[in-house]
Amino acid sequence: MVRVRLLSWHNDPSFVARSARVSGVGKVKCEKCKGAGRINGEICKDCNGEGKREPTDKEIVEMIVLNDYSSALEHIVMSFEITELSKGNACEFLEHRIASHTGRSTRYHKEIGFGFVIPPKIRKIMEKYGIKDYTEIDKASGEDKEILRLFFDEMLKSREVYERLVEIIGKENARYVLPFAAHTAYIWTINMRSLINFLGLRLCVRASPEMQEFAKKVYKEVYKVFPEILEHVWCRGFNLGACPENEVRDSPQAKDCPFKNPNSKLFIPTKKQVFRGIGAKFDFDEFRKLREKILSEV
Ligand SMILES: Cc1cc2nc3c(=O)[nH]c(=O)nc-3n(C[C@H](O)[C@H](O)[C@H](O)COP(=O)(O)OP(=O)(O)OC[C@H]3O[C@@H](n4cnc5c(N)ncnc54)[C@H](O)[C@@H]3O)c2cc1C
Numbered sequence: 001m002v003r004v005r006l007l008s009w010h011n012d013p014s015f016v017a018r019s020a021r022v023s024g025v026g027k028v029k030c031e032k033c034k035g036a037g038r039i040n041g042e043i044c045k046d047c048n049g050e051g052k053r054e055p056t057d058k059e060i061v062e063m064i065v066l067n068d069y070s071s072a073l074e075h076i077v078m079s080f081e082i083t084e085l086s087k088g089n090a091c092e093f094l095e096h097r098i099a100s101h102t103g104r105s106t107r108y109h110k111e112i113g114f115g116f117v118i119p120p121k122i123r124k125i126m127e128k129y130g131i132k133d134y135t136e137i138d139k140a141s142g143e144d145k146e147i148l149r150l151f152f153d154e155m156l157k158s159r160e161v162y163e164r165l166v167e168i169i170g171k172e173n174a175r176y177v178l179p180f181a182a183h184t185a186y187i188w189t190i191n192m193r194s195l196i197n198f199l200g201l202r203l204c205v206r207a208s209p210e211m212q213e214f215a216k217k218v219y220k221e222v223y224k225v226f227p228e229i230l231e232h233v234w235c236r237g238f239n240l241g242a243c244p245e246n247e248v249r250d251s252p253q254a255k256d257c258p259f260k261n262p263n264s265k266l267f268i269p270t271k272k273q274v275f276r277g278i279g280a281k282f283d284f285d286e287f288r289k290l291r292e293k294i295l296s297e298v
């Protein structure tokens with residue numbers, strides 16, 4: 001399955017705070033005097049009697065993410081190495097236009113013995129029987145065995161066909177028989193604002209499983225270096241405090257949405273529910289636990 005490695009990044013949250021300060025940021029209440037400016041009649045030294053103080057870099061970054069004043073986040077730019085992404089889902093990846101992509105070329109590379117993505121349902125069957133690869137298909141039985149046979153026979157056959165065609169018509173023509181599952185690779189450069197948009201769309205349980213896995217791996221890599229920025233970032237419903245998927249959140253595709261149960265501690269209403277006066281019930285510590293669990297599984 002898809003692999004993600006953060007190769008490099010440019011700028012950090014202090015630069016984001018610095019650029020926000022150029023634009024201008026409001027002061028926050030002084031904790032020492034609780035905004036009064038005086039303590040027992042004396043002028044508060046922390047705020048010079050103003051009752052307000054300059055926000056810290058961390059506070060500015062949090063405000064930018066929560067209030068969606070996101071243009072300052074464009075100053076953080078990251079480059080990733082993406083490998084083992086399926087050719088098929090590369091189209092979904094490329095739909096995120098506000099980024100730079102350099103893809104592995106099937107005109108210049110011979111994809112002899114290409115690797116391929118094993119779809120989640122097939123992986124599950126393999127796990128059920130403790131099957132490591134196609135040489136062990138006989139461990140499965142009944143329909144499970146048939147599914148594995150159909151999938152792996154097709155993959156191995158397309159490798160054979162591709163390799164023979166490369167010999168006789170060359171790689172540029174032979175590549176048309178490469179399957180949806182065949183691995184491809186990218187170098188991807190994206191700024192933090194666009195990355196948050198990507199995560200918002202692709203961490204949603206309605207995104208395809210491979211794209212969800214991809215987004216979780218991206219999140220995990222970026223969280224290591226920018227935890228203060230990603231702290232308040234997840235799927236779009238989470239980021240907006242209201243899920244824009246509305247009724248499709250009740251579709252089978254969204255059956256695993258962790259935010260849709262009104263009786264849980266992680267309830268985020270849909271936008272339409274908000275308009276009917278239904279509010280969120282949200283326990284951030286519960287969310288942190290959920291996030292840790294999800295990220296530990298990828
Ligand atoms: C669950 C799911 C299902 C999907 N189903 C389909 C589908 O069936 N068919 C399909 O074609 N796609 C589908 N998509 C892809 C989706 O429509 C977007 O193309 C993709 O998610 C990229 O998002 P984006 O445009 O926000 O990102 P980017 O292209 O990175 O753009 C970022 C932001 O820039 C702005 N922007 C970018 N380009 C323009 C523009 N030309 N004009 C105005 N503003 C712009 C927008 O605010 C946009 O949100 C699906 C995505 C998801 C998550």
Ligand SMILES: [Zn+2]
Nearest residue numbers: 030033044047
């Ligand atoms: Zn004070």
